[in-house]
Amino acid sequence: MPDAPASPDLAVFDVDGTLVDSNYQHAIAWYRAFRRHGLTIPCWRIHRSIGMGGDNLVEHVAGKEVESSIGDELRSASGEEYRKLMPEVAPFGPARDLLKAVREAGLRLVLASSGKQYEVDHNLDLLDARSLAEAWTSSDDAESSKPAPDILQVAIGKVGGGTPIMVGDSVWDVEAANRINVPTVCVRTGGFGADELREAGAAEVWDSLEELATSLDKSILGGARARSSA
Secondary structure: OOOOOOOOOEEEEEOEOOOEEOHHHHHHHHHHHHHHOOOOOOHHHHHOOEOEOHHHHHHHHHOHHHHHHHHHHHHHHHHHHHHHHHHHOEEOOOHHHHHHHHHHOOOEEEEEOOOOHHHHHHHHHHHOOOOOOOEEOOHHHOOOOOOOOHHHHHHHHHOOOOOEEEEEOOHHHHHHHHOOOOOEEEEHHHOOOHHHHHHHOOOEEEOOHHHHHHOHHHOHHHHHHHHHHO
């Protein structure tokens, strides 16, 4: 697990499953995509892979043969199915307030998403986040998705670098951040357990965004504000 930086100045937030409640819609979309091609992948197994990019998910849950034969068709079908479910996606209640609080704590803010551009635009609208974040990413910005660190690296680069902290909800967020020695603050909003997030290397695990927001000064995310008021 990377050590928490003494003076973090940049918070890199994952979006799906962390700020918006979309992990289960993504799982259903993938399930339906596989069923289109006569494959029944248990939803629980798909859910355990949400947070991993689509370029990796197919092989992870269905094997190399399926990826090599119909991987692109499955990704296309998943996107079509997710579009149908997008109206059901909503932001977690305190998400925008937490983003504001992180800015007020003295950290710059960037949103690191590997979703398609239409998903990113939809989520930015849901969160009303364009005025809060300095930058954001989409799947167009990196060749490889999580658990590769590419999206995270692009997100950091878009704001000129800094001393970052990752905020995410999945073991794949933690693994991506670990690869470039960035500590991760995790919330359990994506459905992953506290123990497995800690085992993956998360620096902190919070049950909800509400818990994190109300205890921000106790988190490495609130450290800048705590130090400035000391």
